[in-house]
Amino acid sequence: MAQRHLDPTDPRLRPVGTAPTGEALAGYLRGQATEFLRALRLHRETGSGANGSEAAAEAARALRRSARRISASLHTFQPLLDSDWCETMRPELAWVSGTLAMEHAYTARLERLLTALHRLSGSTAFPAQVTGPDTTAGARAGDTGPRPPAAPDRGNLTVGAAKAGALLDRQLTLARTRAHSTALQALGSSRFHAVADKVAVLASEVPLLATAAATDLRPHATAAEERLTDAVTALPLVTAGNPYNAAALVHGLSPDTVPHPQDAPWHQVRLLLRLHRYAREALTGPKGNAVVDLRLLDAGQALNRHRDASEAAAAAAQAARTPRIAPATAYALGVLHADQRHEVEAARFAFQQAWQKETVGAS
């Protein structure tokens, strides 16, 4: 696969008839630094009232996008760069993108959970009827032990779903508001201004080592890809490719499942996949985005969905631990948690399918 992705004969990799070197990296970093500063200016112009305007949110996304790419390039191509500078810069960029990501994450998580609750509590369209010569199934389907009177009993679950939605709304809106002011404080902090200044310098001069101009970028990009493929190889892909393996909900009621430990290797692959994509961008230059492997994007989207469902499931489990909630609320949150854990399982299946396509295409 490495050969396939980084074929030396690939014209994209030989912009001026030579292999991409430190110059290509410098160009990429300057471009991302400029992008960062543009987004920062935009963010300040659009201002940011509570919950942020759409333009401000877009500006924040652009800030994170460039911060992630700079951070990733410093990681993948560190041997070509001033290592002290890299080591001070990277955690700061991770702090910026991490801090700016929170508000959007809570907004998306709440939307995902309320959408799922809506789906789960819609009214049904199928007429209930069991016919045939044997009434066993009919008799048994109805007989699941003593039942309280239908009306209040039936109201119960719907009320539970509504209460669960209100509880999640309260908790995640509060978390989002906190994340919003944390982000605003961060953007106004001297720590952030120091980062912005460093990025401003980066936009004009990239701290390349003297050797960088003669150094081929591709082996470093290949190393990044190999870190990805090694991590993917360690994933339980055979299980994931077998539908309804019920693996994601295993231990769903165990004490240690918020966050769910079995998700960690998948989260890590998500990060390594992103590093691989950004390394390709650095090699292929500004047009990199246009030619990025679609299957790689599919796999990445599956892993984003995996991450989002995993955290939504954790939020539902977390809400269920709120003291003094009604049993019907807790029940609805349990159904919701399991529903999102199955989304996690579905996302792993989707990733396995996308990844298979990729390796098949490579062979």
Added chain:
Amino acid sequence: MAQRHLDPTDPRLRPVGTAPTGEALAGYLRGQATEFLRALRLHRETGSGANGSEAAAEAARALRRSARRISASLHTFQPLLDSDWCETMRPELAWVSGTLAMEHAYTARLERLLTALHRLSGSTAFPAQVTGPDTTAGARAGDTGPRPPAAPDRGNLTVGAAKAGALLDRQLTLARTRAHSTALQALGSSRFHAVADKVAVLASEVPLLATAAATDLRPHATAAEERLTDAVTALPLVTAGNPYNAAALVHGLSPDTVPHPQDAPWHQVRLLLRLHRYAREALTGPKGNAVVDLRLLDAGQALNRHRDASEAAAAAAQAARTPRIAPATAYALGVLHADQRHEVEAARFAFQQAWQKETVGAS
């Protein structure tokens, strides 16, 4: 498909070089009636203390097996038989198999639910770690709103699973005990003795119409198969064949979902599939079981699993409606309900796969 299953050139369908007629049906009914009486005698010998001995349970299974087959034959081949006799006999046989099925059903349902709870509350084996150049996912995975202190909080869910198991154990054991005494009363009732007497008569003389000896059984068996294929055609098989369609849990929190109305068409196909299998048995004679289509068995097993998971999910939802349960108990029951609804979805997928194989094999 009809041609494939009921190929007139199939030697099994021409035991003595002729098409199977009323005589074959009579032979099959006499055999099943004898089987019924043998199982009944065995059941009386093995006695039946509370929860019944293993031998008594096996005898009850054999009683139901033959009762179902006689009832099914009366349904499929009624035109060859005395219709008044059929109309009085069939509901009685359905009552017998239905009544005897309950105790076993509650036992199996409790076992299924406790097994699922055990799987859901086991402790995990994966180390939690998220590495990589970007700490965003790490930070977010942990940050899902304010958390109460870990220890009691973590105990909570496990306690919930344990309490849920105890609650289900109480409710389903009570239901099973009731079903057991109901079955004993039924077996001692004059109504049952009347059925047993009718079956004893059937074992020696089958009320065939005069025309039956010259009537080909196969068109009636074909009609049974067509009722099955029509019902299967009406199922949402495209959705079912698409893994993780999340269809089974839709409306999982709606007021009308115990029993789940969307399951009814699948339950009905399960019954029609059984009728089709028994009709084949009647045609192919005593060796029928040996030559029954394995894919048909797979499809049938998938539908049994569908039925069992559907009723287990309903029992979990039902238990969650018990007044004054703890939120942690209700949460565990919600997770369990959703888990079983996904079993329902998985069973539909398995049925679709088995059924596809079948039609592929036929073409």
